[in-house]
Amino acid sequence: KAGVTQTPRYLIKTRGQQVTLSCSPISGHRSVSWYQQTPGQGLQFLFEYFSETQRNKGNFPGRFSGRQFSNSRSEMNVSTLELGDSALYLCASRRGSDTEAFFGQGTRLTVV
Amino acid sequence: TQLLEQSPQFLSIQEGENLTVYCNSSSVFSSLQWYRQEPGEGPVLLVTVVTGGEVKKLKRLTFQFGDARKDSSLHITAAQTGDTGLYLCAGEGGATNKLIFGTGTLLAVQP
Numbered sequence: 001k002a003g004v005t006q007t008p009r010y011l012i013k014t015r016g017q018q019v020t021l022s023c024s025p026i027s028g029h030r031s032v033s034w035y036q037q038t039p040g041q042g043l044q045f046l047f048e049y050f051s052e053t054q055r056n057k058g059n060f061p062g063r064f065s066g067r068q069f070s071n072s073r074s075e076m077n078v079s080t081l082e083l084g085d086s087a088l089y090l091c092a093s094r095r096g097s098d099t100e101a102f103f104g105q106g107t108r109l110t111v112v
Numbered sequence: 113t114q115l116l117e118q119s120p121q122f123l124s125i126q127e128g129e130n131l132t133v134y135c136n137s138s139s140v141f142s143s144l145q146w147y148r149q150e151p152g153e154g155p156v157l158l159v160t161v162v163t164g165g166e167v168k169k170l171k172r173l174t175f176q177f178g179d180a181r182k183d184s185s186l187h188i189t190a191a192q193t194g195d196t197g198l199y200l201c202a203g204e205g206g207a208t209n210k211l212i213f214g215t216g217t218l219l220a221v222q223p
Contacts, residue, residue: 043213045211045212090154090155094211
């Protein structure tokens with residue numbers, strides 16, 4: 001069974017631009033969570049989508065947004081990029097609300 | 113706010129040594145998971161513990177969930193270079209079922 005797929009793997013953007021990241025969860029999994037990982041802050045929760053609805057939200061500014069489609073694929077958007085947004089963005093797939101999370105390889109975003 | 117603190121933050125040991133990593137919180141979690149992450153990759157699930165006092169073994173790795181379900185430990189026996197990586201605990205609990213990650217323990221096993 002295919003794992004969690006994140007695209008692209010690497011991305012370089014300039015300050016002020018916007019970016020969209022994509023995550024395809026494991027087939028049958030309805031929950032997709034997004035995390036930002038940086039050396040200084042560790043894994044920070046961004047938001048979780050379940051059946052196309054945002055179920056949980058972390059403490060990130062409104063520049064960070066997401067959505068989930070009917071096939072459970074999810075996208076994350078960051079507008080007006082800042083240097084501090086440089087990070088590894090990870091997507092986690094879960095079957096339901098209380099099962100283990102399976103991660104994609106992440107998207108490494110560099111803002112210059 | 114639920115927080116998970118891991119200790120130590122960094123650990124460098126020789127191959128063959130034993131080690132223990134701790135994951136502590138003031139909050140109760142319905143379940144707790146341990147992950148290992150290698151550079152440039154996403155975390156990979158190692159184990160899930162759900163019952164207070166539960167002990168699970170995965171080859172040379174032993175995981176324990178505290179009786180009060182607020183803390184957990186990971187013990188590695190006879191560490192190998194392949195054990196090198198970032199170890200993360202993650203807890204789930206509360207009304208939101210949000211998965212919260214610990215601060216991480218970076219382990220380096222030297223040959």
